[in-house]
Amino acid sequence: MKSLPNMGWKRLCTPLVFAAALGVSVELSAADAQVTYTVNKQTYSIDSALTDTPGDAKKGKAVAINRKKGNCLACHTMPIPEQPFHGALAPPLAGIGARYSAGQIRLRVVDPRQVNPVTLMPAFYKTAGLHRVAKKFQGKPILTAQEVEDVVAYLVTLK
Numbered sequence: 001m002k003s004l005p006n007m008g009w010k011r012l013c014t015p016l017v018f019a020a021a022l023g024v025s026v027e028l029s030a031a032d033a034q035v036t037y038t039v040n041k042q043t044y045s046i047d048s049a050l051t052d053t054p055g056d057a058k059k060g061k062a063v064a065i066n067r068k069k070g071n072c073l074a075c076h077t078m079p080i081p082e083q084p085f086h087g088a089l090a091p092p093l094a095g096i097g098a099r100y101s102a103g104q105i106r107l108r109v110v111d112p113r114q115v116n117p118v119t120l121m122p123a124f125y126k127t128a129g130l131h132r133v134a135k136k137f138q139g140k141p142i143l144t145a146q147e148v149e150d151v152v153a154y155l156v157t158l159k
């Protein structure tokens with residue numbers, strides 16, 4: 001039997017084996033399998049992070065201002081003067097990290113309807129119970145779990 005071409009196989013395998021050994025599931029989960037979370041109804045928060053990798057505030061800022069991702073500026077003013085066109089439809093996010101805990105911010109990004117059932121703000125990490133979702137977006141949250149964590153990490157810094 002012919003053996004597998006040595007180098008190619010190794011090149012493919014090494015990162016996988018490495019990832020498995022570290023217990024992380026790196027980019028393999030490109031589709032970002034849905035994570036379940038628990039809402040704390042007393043404090044209106046999701047106290048546990050959605051991912052094991054801690055949020056990265058710098059990446060979160062990029063997700064927040066990205067018009068195809070968070071697009072938070074469509075509705076919120078944010079303390080990011082270098083970005084033009086801030087919305088004025090929603091409460092300003094300056095100081096949000098002083099007003100809310102990370103868990104309270106997480107719930108408001110994941111599924112703000114848990115706080116206000118008639119809010120205009122989209123649920124950024126919810127796939128069930130939504131209406132009139134275009135077919136190609138069905139079952140897909142707007143942000144990945146990691147992007148949510150990054151955005152939360154960023155908002156926490158806005159004191």
Ligand code: HEC
Pocket residue numbers: 064069070071072073074075076089090091093096105108109112116118119120121122124151155
């Ligand atoms: C379509 C408009 C819209 C977009 C886009 C939007 N929001 Fe909101 N957001 C709102 C509105 C309106 C509220 C006020 C809450 C309510 O409706 O009860 C709100 C409230 C919030 C709150 C709570 C603020 C407070 O002081 O209570 C947070 C935190 C928040 N949004 C974060 C975000 C982040 C982060 C993004 C981007 C990832 C975002 N929002 C995108 C409309 C929006």
